[in-house]
Amino acid sequence: MANPTQPDWQALAKLPAFHELLAAKRRFIVPATIFFLVYYMALPVLIGYFPDLMKKPLVGKVNGAYLFAFSQFLMTFVMAAFYMRTARKWDAMEHALLSSIESKNA
């Protein structure tokens, strides 16, 4: 570990750069989480309470229920890709934050 003594966590947690990092993460994670949970839970709710709607064949014999379920896979892939891209920006912020702390200690 770079720092043998315990850092002053209270002071670190008050750093503006840390709050920027937290806010940046929150801006992505909160809406993304709400979106995927709502999109996902819509599937069992629609199937359970509107089965006739979901049984309607849309592409050949493939019905709305299957297409919606399949779209959940695509949603997961796209969401994960977005997360990976956004998280790279956080890494840069985190790196800047940690190196500023280290240079202060040195």
Add this chain to the structure above:
Amino acid sequence: MLSSISSTTAAIQFTPALGMFLAFVALTLVITYFSARKATGSASYFAAGRSIKGWQNGLAVAGDYMSAASFLGISGMIAFKGYDGFMYSVGFLVAYLTVLLLVAEPLRNAGKYTMADLLAYRMSPRPVRAMASLSTLMVSIIYMIAQMVGAGGIIKELIHVEFAPAVIGVGALMLVYVVFGGMLATTWVQIIKALLLMGGAFALSWMVLSKHGYSMSTFFDSVSHATYAGTAPAKNLLDPGLKYGAAVNPWGPLDFISLALGLVLGTAGLPHILVRFYTVPDAKTARVSVAWAIGVIGVFYILTTFFGFGAATVLQKAAILTADGKENTNMVAPILAKALGGELFFAFISAVAFATILAVVAGLTMSASTSFAHDFYTNVIKHGAEAKPGQEVRVARITAFFVGAIAIAIAIFMGPTANAAFLVGLAFAVAASANLPVILFSVFWKRFNTAGAVAGLGTGLASAVILILLSPNGIFGKTGAIFPLENPGIVSIPLGFLGAWLGTILSKPDPNSEAKFAELNFRAQTGLGSEKAGSGH
């Protein structure tokens, strides 16, 4: 028991299936041998020295996750219940967004070996670790029973031994990996298994499509009026509601929602998935490994369409029933393989299924025994100090024996007809109700304290288990069930969150926990001071 083992041993014949199975066992034992030579100390035994690369851990997460439930259970569920079984495939995958967005990185940054490391950070360690260890053991054992049941069925077909000795054999083999090889051996068994399983899934799907002239529309056409090759009235398996429809059971739709909720929130509370993030050097690698896992797992679950529905269009109904006429839900995939690819392909798919079970059971045993040794033995009984160097690892090895024995005994008691996907669904519900609320509150809520953590773990665990016992699958059976849903999640998950919240606000604020939140939050979000590769014994 002994006499039945020896009498069945005499009947074992050397089949291609047995050959492939032995080849896999031999390969993994070699890996275990080399891992055992590398493994010294706790960080090495419990966390593979934090040396696993992102793509390797991604494959291992996938290998740890795609269990007997995924391969055997889901194909059976889809073959018999159609679309409703596919919900497992969807939920098992989408759940990884919960892991990726909320849990993986903070957990890697702030923890060491177990889920409880994260909780104990801010709280009084002893009560929190004791509860977390109990919940870890509970989830692992339910999950393991599902795998053992699947294993018993497979081995029975593969080398014609009885269910009980088959289950005992699997248990013994997995103990070898865990006891001698630790996390490194377990990881490699999981990686090899993930590759084999993906190969098997592609091959099986390809053969199903070839039966339908490589045309998707022909395939879906025949699924829409599947008759199990003419032996039953036509059913549209693509229609939702064959298992959970309101027409089948008035509680069905709510049960379906409850299942979906348990699946999407459960993965992020599964102890054997959580411990996988400690094997990588940092949070970024943890994130990369989840992304890899999402890719591999997602493709696999899309393919369950082909082997699940494919079984219904290709097989005769008689082929997928057991000798006494029950639905053989865990054997659909191997039977389909036999019908499409003959004896050799059956052997391959069975060996893959077996590898699947072995890898998952090894992972589960690993996480259960790690939690007991690290949380309960070292930190509760011994007050946080190892009695002697290496004691923790020794306790973990002994625990592995007991955990394995309990799971084996219950699996034998439940018998070969319990559906593996269903049992795993229950483990997910317990994990989602007990573990997830306290993980999330611990990372994101400053006011959270020890009383809240203990109350959350306690209510989540107790409500999920009690509701399962009172459900139609529980002690009172279908007719006497007090709780009408098969899946407890919709009640037990909110109860877990409520318990954690009430426990916190009804107890005095804990200044220590709030002060430590600054530290946990900073570490969890930036990775400062988290344990890196090679450090810490």
